[in-house]
Amino acid sequence: MRRSRIFGLVGIVWLALTLLALAHATRLALFVAPTEETMLDVQRIFYYHVPTSMLSLVFPYVNLVASIFYLAWRRSEPLRALTADAVAIAAAEVTVVYASISLVTGMLWGKAAWGIWWAWDARLTSMLLLWLLYVSYLMLRKLSSPGQTQTLAAALSVFAAIDVPIVFLSIRMWRGQHPAPVFGAGPDSGINPAMMPAFVWNVLGWVMWGVFLLAFRYALERRRQETEQESALKAIEDSLEIAQ
């Protein structure tokens, strides 16, 4: 099919550009950006950590929008609804990947800077709860009965998306009472302008990579949907043959 060939080509070009961008960004982060005074080189984790954390708050809303389109279209335009559902699950999985990375890099940073793997501070705890929400979405997808999966997951997606800001607010309220080790100024408070190029390139690179992952996972889900539909069609055809 010509359309899928075009998409394949665009995909490969995009991947190449993404890897170039990420390579450049990593080089900037590791070798070009100035060393910070208090935290020294470990601070360079932030060039990966902060863009990833920012993106892990964006993909849940991609999931939400896709789920809403699924719910809107599922009776009126079922085939388009399937595409929306594919975007939804792709976005949820990418959210979990980015949230996992945010947690791991955050923990390693904390270990290096304060010798502790975990502090129940506002940022890490909120990220953990975000991770839990979208893992529970994936669990629902896995455990629910096949005919209902998409609708139930879309409903849960609405709940989860509404919960995300509530989680961040409530955890910040909680930690306001019991101050945890302060993580100090991240690059978003009084950032040294010499650090900006590395930061910006990393944001760009990880956005491009996220889009790539989303598109690829979407394509995989569409392929699986196609397989399902073909086998369903085949089962119907076979039953018709026997009836003759």
Next chain:
Amino acid sequence: MSPAATELRETTSYFAHVACHLQKDLRLEWRSRDSVVGMLFFALLTVIIFSLAFDPTAAVSRQIAGGILWVALLFASFTALNQSWTREQRNRVLEAQRMSPAAPSSLFLGKALANFLFVSFVEMVLAFFFIIFYNLHALGQGWMMLVVLPLGTWALVCNGTFFAAMGLRTRNRELLLPLIMVPISLPALLAMMQATTAILTGEFDPSHWIRMLVGYNIAFTVVCLLLFETILNAE
């Protein structure tokens, strides 16, 4: 009939339906009483386990009692919530509900209210046992517990009833409910536990947490009511 009169009639009939469903659940539970008794015993056992785990003195018990109360209620409510829907599946009652012209959300609301009453009953009994086991008396404003308890219970029960309905035709229904309910409920759980601790210890002000609980309840009650029909007819 004028439009206003029709609307009024529809609204009253909606609440009549809710009342009908509520009555049905209360009556069914009264006949068997297994849900409430099971919850009560389970919650009591949880409290005892925590007491063995932490061996609280009077001062420490005020710090932890809030958390333990809500944890015990949360775990106890899982079985009750699942059971409240399985009784709809007997005799294919659920199919009948789906075919009836009554708004599906009235079924949800009636059932949520019934579960709310059951869990509140268990809560009252549990609170009584807490006061005894931990020699508790509130150092803050004790009357505020009468605000926190219903708000917290509704937060658990509203989402719980909805998610239990989601798991109706699932293979691992008992496994699914806690997995999807707890992450969504974590902010509410935090709020109710913090508010209770604030009231018991008198060390900080519970009003932010109470306000958060109110906001949470409003947001999620609306979402549950709007989405219930969708998940009831999820095929």
Next chain:
Amino acid sequence: MNDSYYFHRWIFLNANRDGPMQAHHLLAAYAAVWLIQGGYAAWVVYQWWCAGKLLRPALSLNSDSDEDL
């Protein structure tokens, strides 16, 4: 100044190796990121390939095309 100091100097041009900070956590963090991202991408690639196999079965699934049996 031990050998690992010079190794670190070689890798991190701007690095100031004094102090209790260990850049091992930096390396571990970057490695973890690529492991997770690469691992997920690899999983998607593998699933994509498996799904592709199902779409074009090697053996025909119905018996119409079988010749003389």
